[in-house]
Amino acid sequence: METVDEADLTRVADAFAARLAQSGLPRTTGRLLGWLLVCDPPSQSTTDLVEGLRISKASITTGMQFLVGTGLVERVHLRGSRQAHYRADTKRWADLMASKLDAIRAMRTLADEGLAAMGADSARGTRLRDVRDLYGYFEQGYADLVRGWTEMKEERR
Amino acid sequence: METVDEADLTRVADAFAARLAQSGLPRTTGRLLGWLLVCDPPSQSTTDLVEGLRISKASITTGMQFLVGTGLVERVHLRGSRQAHYRADTKRWADLMASKLDAIRAMRTLADEGLAAMGADSARGTRLRDVRDLYGYFEQGYADLVRGWTEMKEERR
DNA sequence: CCGTCCGTTTGGAAAACACTGAACGTTGGG
DNA sequence: CCCAACGTTCAGTGTTTTCCAAACGGACGG
Numbered sequence: 078m079e080t081v082d083e084a085d086l087t088r089v090a091d092a093f094a095a096r097l098a099q100s101g102l103p104r105t106t107g108r109l110l111g112w113l114l115v116c117d118p119p120s121q122s123t124t125d126l127v128e129g130l131r132i133s134k135a136s137i138t139t140g141m142q143f144l145v146g147t148g149l150v151e152r153v154h155l156r157g158s159r160q161a162h163y164r165a166d167t168k169r170w171a172d173l174m175a176s177k178l179d180a181i182r183a184m185r186t187l188a189d190e191g192l193a194a195m196g197a198d199s200a201r202g203t204r205l206r207d208v209r210d211l212y213g214y215f216e217q218g219y220a221d222l223v224r225g226w227t228e229m230k231e232e233r234r
Numbered sequence: 235m236e237t238v239d240e241a242d243l244t245r246v247a248d249a250f251a252a253r254l255a256q257s258g259l260p261r262t263t264g265r266l267l268g269w270l271l272v273c274d275p276p277s278q279s280t281t282d283l284v285e286g287l288r289i290s291k292a293s294i295t296t297g298m299q300f301l302v303g304t305g306l307v308e309r310v311h312l313r314g315s316r317q318a319h320y321r322a323d324t325k326r327w328a329d330l331m332a333s334k335l336d337a338i339r340a341m342r343t344l345a346d347e348g349l350a351a352m353g354a355d356s357a358r359g360t361r362l363r364d365v366r367d368l369y370g371y372f373e374q375g376y377a378d379l380v381r382g383w384t385e386m387k388e389e390r391r
Numbered sequence: 392c393c394g395t396c397c398g399t400t401t402g403g404a405a406a407a408c409a410c411t412g413a414a415c416g417t418t419g420g421g
Numbered sequence: 422c423c424c425a426a427c428g429t430t431c432a433g434t435g436t437t438t439t440c441c442a443a444a445c446g447g448a449c450g451g
Contacts, residue, residue, distance in 0.1 A: 081351070081353065081356075081358070085351045085352070088351070089344075089347070092347070092348075093344055093348075096340055101258060114361045115358070115361070117358050167365055167368075168364075170364070170365060170368050184253060187246075191246040191250075191271070194238070194243070194245070195238045195242070195243070199238075201238070201276075204270075204271045204324050208271065208327060211324075211327050211331065214379075214383055215379060215383075219376070219379065222372065222376065222379070225375065226371055
């Protein structure tokens, strides 16, 4: 059993962080999340994280507040230790994908409201109708996708 | 033919801007894009925009550089006018939706690379495998969605 | 009741960002 | 040849964000 190079793992965590940063997540928060996906053991204490990622305690607190808030990470209490431990909850990543449906729906709704604000049949509405049709299509299809995933997970139970 | 209240339209444009701002788009750029979806006439000169949106010339230049760069807006030259005119190109919004596929794929790739960096069969890889499966599913399904849209548009031609 | 070990809050430094007015270069009309 | 109009670039300002060190407060062991 070959041991895994820790430097490789931090690189993986940082790669995740870089990608997540493009979605607006702060760098340190992304590093926390990425690290929790690859670390060993899967549950890490604050001091573990400070040591492994060279991030201040303060940043860990704020980052974890967000991650625990979204459910992507859960706090666990390990017996025998008074420290807080954190563990990635991969089941919740599906919620993250599902939440994008809200963004799509919001855009479709916006287009509908815009159309209502003008004469819905006027030539001026052509552009908004295009936008609404596009988002309407994806709203429908993406909702099916999300449903498909959850159903697949349920029947595997 | 009832005339449309211009204040209502700026409100629609601003609503779009607010939504797009949540995706990281600067406020003024979002207002430009929203306005071009509802304005009349559909093609607007820089001075039209300065007047209608109370945005500085400079911001219009930089905002339009981005919007034209993504293809969401196109520059048109109206005969008889030396001014640059901008028009929303709603066909390109589909590209925007398609580009999200890249983000999904990037995440799936990241997970795969992470798995490769560790022993792929180790128990440690469970979390990354979960993530990869999720993104793999959505990568596949979303690609089908995008394809469905383009095919639908092509056969309507 | 004291000292130690936690995590959180606070205050602030540094950097990134959005937006603007003004200066600039270019182009067409007179 | 000059003037006016137009878009771009530049430099500066105010705001927001990210991150940390230090102060703080609570809980447990002795």
